[in-house]
Amino acid sequence: MALLEVKDLDVRFAVRGGDLTALRGISFSLDKGERLGLVGESGAGKSVAAFSILNLIAKPGYIAGGQILFEGRDLAAMSERELRRIRGNRIAMIFQDPMMTLNPVLTIGTQMVEALLAHRKISKKEARAIALDRLQKVQIPSPEKRLDQYPHELSGGMRQRVIIAIALLLDPEIIIADEPTTALDVTIQAEIMDLLLNLCEQENVALMLITHDLGVVSQVTQRMLVMYSGRIIEQGPTREIINDAQHPYTQGLINALPQMGEPGERLFQIPGSMPSLKNVPSGCPFHPRCNFATEQCKQAMPEYVRSGNVNVACYEVANLIEQEKRMQEAES
Amino acid sequence: MTTATVSRWYRFRESFFWYSFKRDKVAIVSFAVLLLMVLAAVFAPLLAPADPYDLAQINIMNSELPPVGMSGADPAFPLGTDAQGRDLLSTILYGTRVSLMIGFGAVVLQAFLGILFGLLAGYLGGKVDAVLMRIADVQLSFSTLMVAIIVGAVFKASFGNLMFGEIAIYMLIFIIGVAEWPQIARTVRASVLAEKKKEYVDAAKVMGFGTRRIMFRHILPNTLSPIFVIATVQIANAIISEAALSFLGLGMPETQPSLGSLIKSGFDYIQGGSWWITLIPGLVLVVLVLVINLLGDWLRDVMNPRLYKG
Amino acid sequence: MLAFLVQRISQAFLVMFVISVIAFAIQDGLGDPLQEMVGMSVSEEEREAIREELGLNDPMVVQYLRFAGNALQGDLGNSYFYSKPTLEVIAEHLPATLELVIGASLIIVFLSVPIGVYAAIRPQAWLSKFFMGVSTVGISIPVFLTAIVLIQLFSIGVTVNWFPSDTGWGQWLNDFFSTEGGLPSYGRGDELTHLFATWESGFFTGTGLMHLILPSVSLASIMLPLFIRLIRAEMMEVLQSDYVRYARAKGLSAGRINFLHALKNTMLPVITVGGVQIGIMVAYTILTETVFQWPGVGLMFLEAITRSDIPLIVAYLMVVGLIFVVTNTLVDLIYGLVNPTVKLTGKKA
Numbered sequence: 003m004a005l006l007e008v009k010d011l012d013v014r015f016a017v018r019g020g021d022l023t024a025l026r027g028i029s030f031s032l033d034k035g036e037r038l039g040l041v042g043e044s045g046a047g048k049s050v051a052a053f054s055i056l057n058l059i060a061k062p063g064y065i066a067g068g069q070i071l072f073e074g075r076d077l078a079a080m081s082e083r084e085l086r087r088i089r090g091n092r093i094a095m096i097f098q099d100p101m102m103t104l105n106p107v108l109t110i111g112t113q114m115v116e117a118l119l120a121h122r123k124i125s126k127k128e129a130r131a132i133a134l135d136r137l138q139k140v141q142i143p144s145p146e147k148r149l150d151q152y153p154h155e156l157s158g159g160m161r162q163r164v165i166i167a168i169a170l171l172l173d174p175e176i177i178i179a180d181e182p183t184t185a186l187d188v189t190i191q192a193e194i195m196d197l198l199l200n201l202c203e204q205e206n207v208a209l210m211l212i213t214h215d216l217g218v219v220s221q222v223t224q225r226m227l228v229m230y231s232g233r234i235i236e237q238g239p240t241r242e243i244i245n246d247a248q249h250p251y252t253q254g255l256i257n258a259l260p261q262m263g264e265p266g267e268r269l270f271q272i273p274g275s276m277p278s279l280k281n282v283p284s285g286c287p288f289h290p291r292c293n294f295a296t297e298q299c300k301q302a303m304p305e306y307v308r309s310g311n312v313n314v315a316c317y318e319v320a321n322l323i324e325q326e327k328r329m330q331e332a333e334s
Numbered sequence: 335m336t337t338a339t340v341s342r343w344y345r346f347r348e349s350f351f352w353y354s355f356k357r358d359k360v361a362i363v364s365f366a367v368l369l370l371m372v373l374a375a376v377f378a379p380l381l382a383p384a385d386p387y388d389l390a391q392i393n394i395m396n397s398e399l400p401p402v403g404m405s406g407a408d409p410a411f412p413l414g415t416d417a418q419g420r421d422l423l424s425t426i427l428y429g430t431r432v433s434l435m436i437g438f439g440a441v442v443l444q445a446f447l448g449i450l451f452g453l454l455a456g457y458l459g460g461k462v463d464a465v466l467m468r469i470a471d472v473q474l475s476f477s478t479l480m481v482a483i484i485v486g487a488v489f490k491a492s493f494g495n496l497m498f499g500e501i502a503i504y505m506l507i508f509i510i511g512v513a514e515w516p517q518i519a520r521t522v523r524a525s526v527l528a529e530k531k532k533e534y535v536d537a538a539k540v541m542g543f544g545t546r547r548i549m550f551r552h553i554l555p556n557t558l559s560p561i562f563v564i565a566t567v568q569i570a571n572a573i574i575s576e577a578a579l580s581f582l583g584l585g586m587p588e589t590q591p592s593l594g595s596l597i598k599s600g601f602d603y604i605q606g607g608s609w610w611i612t613l614i615p616g617l618v619l620v621v622l623v624l625v626i627n628l629l630g631d632w633l634r635d636v637m638n639p640r641l642y643k644g
Numbered sequence: 645m646l647a648f649l650v651q652r653i654s655q656a657f658l659v660m661f662v663i664s665v666i667a668f669a670i671q672d673g674l675g676d677p678l679q680e681m682v683g684m685s686v687s688e689e690e691r692e693a694i695r696e697e698l699g700l701n702d703p704m705v706v707q708y709l710r711f712a713g714n715a716l717q718g719d720l721g722n723s724y725f726y727s728k729p730t731l732e733v734i735a736e737h738l739p740a741t742l743e744l745v746i747g748a749s750l751i752i753v754f755l756s757v758p759i760g761v762y763a764a765i766r767p768q769a770w771l772s773k774f775f776m777g778v779s780t781v782g783i784s785i786p787v788f789l790t791a792i793v794l795i796q797l798f799s800i801g802v803t804v805n806w807f808p809s810d811t812g813w814g815q816w817l818n819d820f821f822s823t824e825g826g827l828p829s830y831g832r833g834d835e836l837t838h839l840f841a842t843w844e845s846g847f848f849t850g851t852g853l854m855h856l857i858l859p860s861v862s863l864a865s866i867m868l869p870l871f872i873r874l875i876r877a878e879m880m881e882v883l884q885s886d887y888v889r890y891a892r893a894k895g896l897s898a899g900r901i902n903f904l905h906a907l908k909n910t911m912l913p914v915i916t917v918g919g920v921q922i923g924i925m926v927a928y929t930i931l932t933e934t935v936f937q938w939p940g941v942g943l944m945f946l947e948a949i950t951r952s953d954i955p956l957i958v959a960y961l962m963v964v965g966l967i968f969v970v971t972n973t974l975v976d977l978i979y980g981l982v983n984p985t986v987k988l989t990g991k992k993a
Contacts, residue, residue, distance in 0.1 A: 058893055060884070082898075090895035097893075102886035107908045107984055117894040152984040168894065472659055475920055475972055480927035480964070487949040487957060491674050574786050578931055581788045582946055594786075601792055601935070609796055616789045624784035631780070 003074065004031035005175055005208055006055070006093075011068035011078070013047075013054050013232075015279070022279045024050045024063060025232045026303075032176065032208050037199075039219035039240060040212045041255070042229035043276050048212045049098075051229070052180045055210075056089050072176075091121040094169035096179040096198075100161035100186075104153035110164055111149030117171050136167040140197060159190040166198055170205065177202060180212045195222070216255055220244045228252045231277055231287035233303070238312030248314040250292050286316070294318040354636050361632040364625040371622055375431040382424035383410070387590065394419045398608045416596070416611045417603050418588075425596060426615050430622065432592040433573050436506045440572040441565050443511025445518055449561065452522025453549050457530065467523070470516035482513035482575050486584035499587035506585055510572045521564050525557035559637045567630035570623045577619055593619040648980060656973045663965035667958045668711045671721075672704075674954050720962060721955035725948070730959035734941055738963075739843040740832060741929050741940030747860030749922055752867050760875025761910075764883060765902055776876070779869035787928050791862035791935040794829075798858060801825020828855045830937050859936040866928050867921055874917060879910040912983050919975025923968045 013025035025047050032038050042048050053059045055070055057077060070077040072093065077085065089095075097103040105113060114133035115126060122129070130149065137145035140163040153161055162182065169177050182198060183191040199222055202209045213219060219226050220240060227237040228249065236249040247253045257270035274291040277283055283290055289299040298317050306313045307320045314320075355361055374381060384391050396419035402412050413422040451470075455463040473481055486509050490498050498505060529535065530553070538548045577594030579585035581601075586592040588599050593615045600612030686694075695701055699710060714720070720730045763772040796802065804821040807814035833851040836844040846852025882888060883906055891905045930942035937943065941960060948956040 053889075056893060058889055060889065086895045086897065088895070089893055095890070095893040097886060097890055099886065103890045105887040105891065105905050105909070107912070108905070116896060116900065120894065120896050120900075154984070472662065475923065476965075476968055477924035477927040480924070483927065483930060484961065488670055488674065490949065491952050491954065491957075570784065574784075577786050578788065581786075582930065582934060583950065597789065597792070604792065604796060605800065607800075609800075612792055613796065616792065620781075620785050620789065623786075624781060627780065627784050 004071075005034045005036075005073065006032040007069075007071040008055070009069045009071065011051075011054065011070065012066040013050055013059060013063055014066040016062040016064065021066070023066075023232060023282070024279060025054065028068070028234055030227055030234065030237060032210060034175065035203075035206045035208055036225065037202070037209045037211065037223045039223035039226035040210060040229065041214060041216055041219050041226060043214060045231075045276050045278070046229040047232040048214075048229055049180050050232075052095070052178050052210065052212050055178060056093060056095065057085055058089075058095075087121070090117055090174075091172045092174055093176045093178065094172070094174040096162075096165050096169050096177060096182045098181040098185055100158060100165050101153070103165055104161060106153055109150055109152055110156070114149070114164075114168055114171060117168055121172055132171065133167070136170050137164070139170065139201065140164070140167045142167070158186050159194060162186060162194050163197070166194075166201065170201060170207075173205065174207060176208045176210065178210045178212070181214070182211075184213075216244075216259055228255070231282055232279070233287065233315065235288065235316070236312060236314045238310070242310055242312055246310075248309050248312055248319045249288075249316050250294055250318065251288050351636060355632075358632055360628055364628040364632070367621065368625045368629065371430060371618075371625075372434060374427055375434050378424075378427035378431045382421075382427045384421040384424040386420045386425040386428050398603065398606075398611070400608075401610050401614070413614055414610045416600060417608070422611065422614060425591060426593070426618055429591050429593045429596050429615060430618060432503065432586060432590065433576060433594070433619070433622070436503060436510070436576045436592065437569045437573040439503075439507035440510035440514070440576070441569050443507055444515040444568060444572075445561065445565055447511065447515035448518025449522050449554070451515065452519035452557075453526055453554065455519065456523040456526025457545070457549050457553065463523070466519070470519055473513070473516050478510075478513045478517075478571070479575060479578060482509050482579060483582065483584065485509045485512060486579050486582075490584055499589070502586050502590070506576055506579060509579070510575050513575070514568060514571065517568060518561060518564055521560045522557055525560055526553055529553050529556050563630065563634045563637055566626060566633055570626040570630065573619070573623055573626075593622075649977070652973050652976050656969045659969050660965065663969075664712055664715060664962065665708070667961045667965075668708050670961070671711070671954060671958045672707065674952075715962060720959040723948075723956040723959075724953045725951050725956070730956050731963075733944065733956060734959055734963050735842045737939060737941045737944045739839075739845065740938060741926070741933070741942060743846055743856065744859055744863060744929055744932065744938060744940060745922065745925050747856050748863035748867070748925060751860060751864035752871055755864075756868055756871035756875055760872045761879055761902065761907060763872065763876045764879035764910075767880065775872065779872045782865060782869035785865070786931075787862055787866040788931045788935050790865045791858070791932060794858050794862055795935070797823045797825070798827040799825055799829035827858055829858050831855065831939060859932050859938050862935070863925060863928055863932045867925060870921065871914070871918065875910060875914055878913055879906060882906045882909045885909075912979065915982065916975060916979050919971055919978070923971040926964055926967060 008031070009029050011025055011028040012023065013028075014021040014023050028051055030038070040048050040051065050059060050063065054063075054065055055077065057065065057080075059065070065078050068078065072088065077088065080088075104110070111130065111133060114136070115129040118124065118129040118132055119126070124132075133149060134145055137148055142148055142160055142163050148156065148160070148164070153164075156164065165182075169179075177198075179198065183194050186194060195218065198209070201207075209223075211219065211223060223240045225238065226240045226243055227234050228243070228251065229235070230251050236243060236247070236252050243252060244256060247256050251272070254270065254272035258272065260269060272291060277287060277290075283300070285298075285300045285302050286292070286295075286304055289295040292299065296317065304315045304317045304320060306315050307323055308314075309319060309323055355365075379385070396408070396411065396415050397417050399408050399411050399415040401414040401422070402409060408415075411421045411423070413426065416422055416425060451466050455466040486505075489505055489509065493501075493505075526549075535548060535552060538552050543552075573593075576585060576592060577597065580592050580594030581598045583598070586595045588595055591599065596615035597612050597619070600608070600610075600615065604612050699707065702710075718731055722728060723730045723733050726733045759775050762769075763775050766772050802821075802823045802825070804818050806821070807817040809815045809818055828851070832844075832846050833849070833855040835849040835851045836846055837848040837852070839845050846856055883902075887909075888901060888906055891901045896905075926942075929938075929940060930946055932938065933940045933942035934946055941963070945957065945960045947953075948960065
């Protein structure tokens with residue numbers, strides 16, 4: 003059984019004049035110690051997906067359907083009190099901007115100790131010792147001193163180290179990291195990412211990495227999901243998708259990567275931009291930007307088809323597979 | 335009716351402004367009540383059963399009669415009479431008129447001062463800005479009421495009671511206008527600073543328009559909606575300030591009462607059981623201020639301007 | 645830290661200077677010390693001699709410097725009416741006003757924080773909507789009117805006979821809507837405790853406290869709606885922030901999130917505004933004290949105006965100005981101390 007299994011998750015935003023669908027039919031799983039990448043442009047619903055797992059979507063968003071099974075128990079159906087025992091304890095989160103994440107008026111020590119005390123029956127002194135240990139693990143210089151400092155006294159990189167330390171405080175099974183390095187200086191992004199990956203490997207923590215950076219995903223994750231306009235359009239082993247992407251959108255994303263082109267060559271661009279939630283096109287939401295779009299694509303959302311170990315939602319891919327199958331049948 | 339007014343009326347009917355007004359019950363009721371009170375005040379000389387300024391009509395024998403519905407009431411005086419025997423209904427109608435006049439007048443004055451100083455501070459910047467905003471800060475930290483009381487006290491001391499009574503309306507408009515200009519000036523300044531960064535101002539400069547023309551023809555029109563919202567709320571504030579000054583004896587004299595001075599004159603008799611002389615004008619004052627405030631809240635929601643925060 | 649202190653204190657001095665110039669201008673323009681000192685019968689030559697002796701013919705700047713110098717030594721002249729130093733008169737009246745302000749501030753703090761926080765946490769609850777509605781109405785009621793209504797209800801009392809009193813339920817409803825009255829609404833009562841110097845306190849006797857109820861409730865009523873709205877707005881903004889969501893992601897209890905993480909950040913801006921507002925309350929004491937004949941500086945000031953007691957008016961301006969400036973400066977300094985992100989250099993980090 004997978005550690006985390008999301009089935010047919012629907013998330014909507016209740017706004018005046020009806021609901022907006024932010025996520026539709028999201029299904030994926032995460033195994034113990036696995037590293038899963040979640041990619042897509044901004045607005046694809048990556049962050050909503052990340053926050054919905056712990057039911058932390060900002061109002062007026064709400065989970066409209068589906069299951070989020072963690073060790074077989076449905077997080078989507080849990081009471082706030084039960085969820086609280088899982089948040090931070092079994093599943094930890096890392097937010098995008100460490101400046102906005104840490105409370106500006108509380109010391110680092112307070113914010114670490116309170117997380118421990120919320121889940122463990124230990125003394126403050128013991129909690130402080132654990133906090134110190136985690137700060138050492140994330141290689142913060144003079145960790146003892148940091149405990150009594152306020153967030154604004156730390157640099158951006160140090161703050162994100164603190165956030166990683168907090169994520170590791172309670173030895174969680176899963177860490178969900180939402181663009182953990184985007185807000186940092188380019189020079190330290192790789193350093194922080196390496197730290198996060200090493201610690202996850204060391205502690206055997208499963209990592210769900212949300213990013214728009216396909217390069218990072220291709221280097222560090224074992225499996226990946228590609229999201230577009232609130233749907234997963236392709237998912238499977240990272241290597242397989244990167245080497246041989248099936249969905250036209252994923253192909254576009256990969257072709258847009260700088261290392262794919264020759265020096266001096268213009269980078270590939272997917273024409274157009276992602277639709278907003280308010281006017282999602284009918285059928286496959288990607289069809290207005292897709293070179294392969296047919297009349298069928300405008301009618302209904304394609305079902306997932308399997309190609310190798312990859313699941314893809316695309317009529318074009320389905321047709322190709324169908325053709326191949328027929329040719330094989332004809333040959334035999 | 336010309337075609338221009340027709341199309342303007344049509345545009346208004348189709349506007350978001352009218353649309354959101356139709357959907358907001360509180361705004362409709364507030365507007366209706368305000369309109370009713372303004373009309374009643376404007377036409378007070380026609381509507382009022384008696385003229386409270388005319389001493390010949392007053393009979394001291396009628397003093398402190400209760401409103402209709404209580405024992406001892408006289409149907410000639412539906413809301414009762416005050417301590418001098420004046421018909422309370424008429425006095426309230428005239429008083430509302432005075433209060434509204436001072437409220438509007440003071441806001442016109444403070445809008446003039448506020449727009450002028452706000453534009454200067456925002457557009458010229460530098461020392462002018464620093465000095466004007468420092469004055470505004472100090473005045474606000476003292477509270478507009480305190481400034482109004484002090485200015486009122488100085489005026490009263492220098493003009494003497496009698497003289498002050500005669501020109502009280504203009505004095506009050508002046509006092510409240512001067513005391514409350516910083517509110518509007520800050521808002522105007524904030525919008526000017528925002529507008530100044532925009533391209534059309536640069537374009538106007540490049541085309542060689544003078545400073546004054548840029549400020550009044552180009553920037554000012556774009557700052558009007560926040561001014562409008564603030565001004566609405568400021569009318570309510572000015573009416574309250576006037577009432578407070580009159581209550582302290584620094585405002586309208588009893589011979590020409592505003593709502594505030596009516597409340598004050600009635601207050602002396604409340605211990606004797608004649609609550610209506612003070613509480614009925616009080617109720618009218620509260621309703622007047624409340625509907626203006628509610629309309630102000632609604633306007634702020636609809637126009638959603640950048641208001642000065644803090 | 646030092647730069648911040650110097651900046652704030654020099655600002656305070658500048659404001660005090662402006663106030664003193666205004667006060668001097670008022671004294672110079674309105675006050676005629678001769679009229680007070682000598683009668684009408686004195687000849688013009690003698691007047692001129694006294695003028696010269698008092699230095700009233702000196703240049704304005706010299707006169708101002710003399711005025712400011714005396715003020716710094718605690719001499720703001722003698723009150724015409726009380727015939728003693730104005731500062732002494734103010735010192736006798738100040739404790740009453742301060743106790744009124746303290747009483748009102750306590751009411752404001754103990755009511756506005758829980759109500760504002762509740763309305764922010766449960767914006768849809770009917771109780772929140774009720775509180776917000778009451779605040780909107782509350783803002784529209786002038787403080788003296790609140791005071792008068794309170795006097796009518798709780799001091800004079802109201803007997804209702806809207807319902808037939810011969811039936812049991814009618815009588816019950818009549819009693820329900822009627823109020824007893826009886827709360828004192830005049831002055832501070834006659835059982836005051838002497839604390840020190842001129843401080844006579846009403847905090848330590850039953851009647852003293854009873855006399856304080858209506859005036860401080862009235863004074864509080866003007867600021868309470870403002871504070872409730874302010875706290876609610878700030879709190880709602882804070883509740884939307886990333887760090888509050890992160891606190892939830894850590895699995896903290898709702899209580900800790902609301903009352904530590906959110907409230908602490910809410911209260912920072914509230915402290916600044918709140919400090920200034922409490923200074924502004926001094927202005928409203930004039931109205932409250934007038935209604936309740938509360939023997940504080942507000943009532944004293946108003947009486948000084950009707951008596952044209954110019955030196956007392958001027959002294960009041962200087963003292964109230966000083967109170968404003970000191971509270972504003974203190975509030976700035978306290979804010980700097982409480983908020984760790986202000987590095988006390990005068991700018992936000």
